[in-house]
Amino acid sequence: MTGMDKLGDEFLDELQTELPNVSILTDPDVTEPYRRDWAKDPGAGSPRAVIRATCTEDVQAVMRWASAHRIPVVPRGAGSGLSGGATAVDGGVVLTTEQMRRIDVDPVTRIAVVQPGLLNAEVKRAVAEQGLWYPPDPSSFEICSIGGNAATNAGGLCCVKYGVTTDYVLGLQVVLADGTAVRLGGPRLKDVAGLSLTKLFVGSEGTLGIITEITLRLIPPQPPASTVVASFSSLDDATASILAVTRVIRPAMLEFMDQTSINAVEDALKMGLDRGAQAMLIAQSDSPGADRTREAEFIAEAFSQHNATEVFTTDDKDEGEAFTAARRFAIPAVERKGPLLLEDVGVPIPALPELLSGIAKIAANRDVTVAVIAHAGDGNTHPLIVHDPADADMTARAHLAFGEIMDLAIALGGTITGEHGVGRLKKAWLPNQVGDDVMLLTRRIKEALDPEGILNPGSVL
Ligand SMILES: Cc1cc2nc3c(=O)[nH]c(=O)nc-3n(C[C@H](O)[C@H](O)[C@H](O)COP(=O)(O)OP(=O)(O)OC[C@H]3O[C@@H](n4cnc5c(N)ncnc54)[C@H](O)[C@@H]3O)c2cc1C
Known part of the structure; x- marks a missing residue:
């Protein structure tokens, strides 16, 4: 027993x-x-x-x-x-880990050593006091912990230019299944001693060990940004303009909202978004000096050339933040329409138009509402499938759509999860993406580190 x-x-x-x-x-x-x-x-x-x-x-x-x-x-x-x-x-x-909340910032080495329970927003604030920036910015940055970010390798809005959590993790302290505490990496900007074990634990979703301390790389504060917002009457025009931008520059943000999510946010925030638009794009450039204006003009021009019905550019920080906040609020706003099955599929950017049109077809075939938001510059989308758990038929159709969207992403050379992790809800699709040999390798690593299978059983594997 x-x-x-x-x-x-x-x-x-x-x-x-x-x-x-x-x-x-x-x-x-x-x-x-x-x-x-x-x-x-x-x-x-x-x-x-x-x-x-x-x-x-x-x-x-x-x-x-x-x-x-x-x-x-x-x-x-x-x-x-x-x-x-x-x-x-x-x-x-x-x-x-909610009570593990210490942080020490070293402005000379530009690192922070943090315990996992601190929220992402609290880390950002603490390092900003020392004139530094921790970039990864999940939309949930005010409610997610830095330990959870490391465990899921969280992404976010500025990650298209600045990279995801793992790009800022220099070291970890991890407690293994048997209680051994190991230190991996540390406050060294270069360190290639031994296998890259730090990276193994980032994104391991609590299945290999418990992260009790994280050493984060910090960078100078983000320069001021220009924001470009555009509405489109066609999804194809919106996706074509995303490719037109990413082919030439790497924006500091390039976010997408479809009509359902625009309307859900407008219902909640009443900020005058174009309810009739099929898509809205929010882009930012934070390049230094005159490059910022040049890039913002280039983005606005790319949007106009692809038939944007409205293009708005601002250098005002608060105006830019209002649009970013609207995008960040999209998940809770759509959730007000009903419980969600939440996807995180991503594809190589050229396949984004096919992914979005395929998701629309799946929604129509299964007769379910699928709102789509995306970190479009990364090719990482969040189709949000709204359903009513009291309606068994609708729930069954929603679950079928959930699987079909992941199948579609895999068929397009994409991933079932770009930043949220596999967890329990997507694990049935993991073998289809990575294949038998990688599943076997994954199991061997899990068995080596957690032979009794006590760490987060049932998640990922
Ligand atoms: C509205 C909303 C918007 C979101 N937007 C984004 C986004 O833009 N980008 C993004 O990447 N994510 C996003 N998320 C998802 C979520 O916020 C992230 O996955 C986040 O990293 C989870 O952090 P958490 O502290 O809440 O972790 P939890 O939910 O508590 O845990 C997440 C996983 O990490 C494991 N874990 C947690 N702490 C540790 C630890 N110390 N050691 C080992 N394992 C641990 C858990 O077992 C679990 O598997 C969003 C979520 C919401 C609700």
């Missing part, structure tokens, strides 16, 4: 005795919010306990205990994940 079958009070008492100052929550009313992440997986289990670690040593003690009793551990940051990666399992524990 494993701990999973029989995790009872005696095991929890043993852990509490070893960690007298750590909160171990067992009241189901208190643990309920820790059962699911933002994906709201209906198959979520009920954790036997939620453990609030305060330091690496706490995490080590929890993992030694879990390993000894073969108790499943689901690591959790802020629970904003969109792939069911932080979904609790029956009889296991959720290990939350």
Whole structure:
């Protein structure tokens, strides 16, 4: 019998005795919010306990205990994940890092050493006080943790130019399944000693170890940006203008919203967006000096040449931020129309027009509403499938569309997930994308690091 079958009070008492100052929550009313992440997986289990670690040593003690009793551990940051990666399992524990919130900024080396529980926005603010910038900016930056960002290798809006989380991770401290704490990389801007193990853990979605400290590379603050916003009456014109821009320059942002998401945001924010437009693009240039104006003019011209019905350019920071905020709000806005099945498919940029038209066909065939937003400059889209769980037929059609969209992305040489991770919701499609040999390799790595399979079981693999 494993701990999973029989995790009872005696095991929890043993852990509490070893960690007298750590909160171990067992009241189901208190643990309920820790059962699911933002994906709201209906198959979520009920954790036997939620453990609030305060330091690496706490995490080590929890993992030694879990390993000894073969108790499943689901690591959790802020629970904003969109792939069911932080979904609790029956009889296991959720290990939350929300109380691990220290940050030390070194402006000389331009690094920050952070604990995982700090929110992305808090990291940005702390390093800005030292005149520095941590670029990765998921739309959820005010509600997601930096540990969750490292565990999912999060992307975001400025990542088209500045790169994703892994590009800023110089080092990690990770607690392994057996409680061993290892330091990988560190505050060195160049370091090729040994295998690239730091990169292995970035994006490992809590399946290989628990990240308890991250060393981040920082850069000087982002220069002021010009923002170009355009509306289109045809999807094809919008996607053609995306390719016209990315062929020549790398903008600091190039975001896409379709008509359904424009209207959902307009319903919520009432900011005067063009409800009749089939698509809206929001682009930014932050190149230094006169290049910024030149690039903004080039983007505006590319949009106009592809029949934009309206093009608006501004150098005003607040105006630019208002459009960026509208795009960031798209997921919660569409969610107000009904529960979502949330996709994260990406393709090589030239295949973007085919992906978007294919998604529209799937939506029509399955008779479901699919709103699409995208980090278009990366080819990374978020089709949001709205459904009503009380309508069994619609829910079944929504799930079919969910799979067909991933099949389409794979057929176009793309990925089932550009930034949210595989989690529990997309794992059935992972073998189709990566193939049998890579699945075998992945399993061998998992078995080597977590032989009892206690770290986030059921996620990714
Ligand atoms: C409105 C909205 C917009 C979003 N926009 C974006 C976006 O633009 N780009 C983007 O990339 N994502 C986006 N996301 C998804 C989400 O915010 C990111 O995936 C984020 O990185 C998750 O961080 P979290 O702290 O909430 O992690 P959680 O949801 O708590 O966990 C995510 C995964 O990481 C694991 N994990 C968490 N902490 C640790 C740790 N310390 N050690 C090991 N494993 C750990 C968990 O087990 C789980 O598998 C969005 C989400 C929402 C709700």
